[in-house]
Amino acid sequence: MILLKSTGVLLLLSTNFSCAQQKKPNLILIVTDDQGYADLESFGSNDLETPNIDGIAAAGVRFTQWYANSPVCAPSRAALMTGLYPHNAGVPDLLAPRSPGLSLNRVTLADALKKKGYQTGVFGKWHLGAAADYLPNKRGFDEFFGHLEGTLDYFSHMYYLIRAPRPFHDLWRNTEEAWEEGNYMTHLITREAKQFIRNNKEEPFFMYVAYNAPHQPLHMPKKYLDRFSHLEPQRQRIAAMLAVVDEGVGEIIAQLKKDGLNDNTVVFFMSDNGGANNTKNFLSNEPDQFFYGANNGGLRGHKGSVFEGGIRVPACMSWPGVIPPGTVVDEPGIGMDIYPTFLKIAGAEPPDYMLDGHDLMPRINERKKTPHDVLCWEYAGQYAIRKGKWKLSLNTMLDFRREGPEVFLADLKADREETHNLAGEYPEVVKELRTQLDTWYESVKPNLPSE
Incomplete structure (x- = not known):
């Protein structure tokens, strides 16, 4: 302990505690898109390379019975952002292009954490409303870089799905269009996430990293495809896309360590639903009637199904010094549980209505049974x-x-x-x-x- 006298005022400085250690924990939520239950080495894959995501599980807890709140993207994400069943969040189904989304009378996770002094950022796929009042910057996020709709071309950042009357460009920095033609979307998401960490290392932050991979179209830089040339072509594409995601997760963790933030940061990783088998995953006129590149670990069903293959997903969480490394939770958990967990960690107030999700920490560190009756x-x-x-x-x-x-x-x-x-x-x-x-x-x- 050091006492300094300056203009008659005693300044008490501690050599044992940094500002980073004194502030509230940083909170990071990383979500992938259409990643199957066994599309991680730590969940049974023997043909992928995912050391960095697996590292989150090794450093903390792996959830073996984790569920998405829906077998499709938008409703699943609505539950993450509200702690509610998708129906209670106003997004029970996929959203039409440029439509409203998450109910305006719901307090988002970003809203709640912002009131507690958190800087908030979302990078990647939004898919919770593209009408003016539903944009990320209107829903509690200080910063947004990504796409508003459910999918896009990974290099041109155009939206091409037949649900839209015509294609349109869909890459944004806050409310302004961002032009990054030729740059791979997964790389861009990682770049922006790292910059957000650098810019906010002095204040607590909540960062939602929403990778759109490995959702179709199955685009990837050739060097990653070549790395898995030994795999069957459909599996090769999934492996390549997830290798880029895993590389990005590794860069995010490395940035935390470089800035001295890793020991005070909670990281949660999950997929938004099960692996997809629909023909939109094909890149050519292939003879197969279904896409077989995703691995749901033998579970019945795929994306779009309420069988386990559509809703049981890989998930893990790390919090150095709080969650013991190598923890495994075999109790059921679900996406909407993240909201109350992050609020509790941050000391933030819940909204004035009842949440459907429940805090995960008793299941993790106290080995409690799931509080969900159903x-x-x-x-x-x-x-x-x-x-x-x-x-x-x-x-x-x-x-x-x-x-x-x-x-x-x-x-x-x-x-x-x-x-x-x-x-x-x-x-x-x-x-x-x-x-x-x-x-x-x-x-x-x-x-x-x-x-």
Whole structure:
């Protein structure tokens, strides 16, 4: 301890504590797009290179039963930003181009943390509303660099999907168009994230890094494709795109360490839904009817399905000095749990309405059971509910094109791949879960956006 006298005022300086150690923890949420459950080495892949994302799991906790709140992008992200079921957040489905999105009466994670003195930034895919009042800078974010819609060309940054009447450019810095033609989108997201860290190292920050990879179109620089030339072409593309993402995550962690922030930073990583098998992933007139490049770890279903393959995703979290390295949580968790967890860590006030998510830390450090009595999903007329080991799925789809059973009951403890339909053997379980599912859906219906 050093005492200095300056103009009659004693200044107390500590040699043991830096400003970075005294401030509130920095919070980083990293989300990938359409990454399958087993599209990480730490989740079972033996053909990818993901050492940096796996490093988050090794340094902290790996969640083996982590769920997205929806089998598609926008609703899943709405839950992350609000701590609510997508229906309660006003985004139960995909959004049309240039449309409204996240309900304006909901407090976003950025809104809540900003009130607590956090600098806030989002880099990458927004997909929560592109109308004027729904843009990131109107929803609590000080800085935004990325695209507003659900997908774009990785090099020209044009939006081409047939849902739009014509193509348009969709890369923005705050509310101004940004022109970076020829620069790979994943690299740009990483560049902006690193700059945000450098610019805000003296203040606590919340940074949402929303990589659009490996969502279609499956674009990547050739050098990454060449690295995986030994793989089948479809898998090769996914491996190459995720290698660029992993490299970016490594650069972000390295920037934190360089600026002396890593020990005071919480990092959460997850995918927004399961791996996709639709033909939009093809880059040519290939003979296959489905895309087989993603790896959902043998789980039934793909993106667009409420089966496990569409909603169970890889997830991990690190917080040096708080979460012991190598922790594994086998209790169910879900995207909307991140919001209350980050608020609790930051000491921020929750909104004046009840959240659907729950703080994760008791499950991580106290080995508590999940506080969710049930978890529920609804997408495009499909329904699912999980309670304990049981999961009931109704009006199912296997992906965007193929129908599944109308009623499917699985014992996830014995059969996480959902290979055996037990609905006929346990009608009483089906009845109980169906009643609870009906109750849940009736509770969220009042918050659905009007047609």
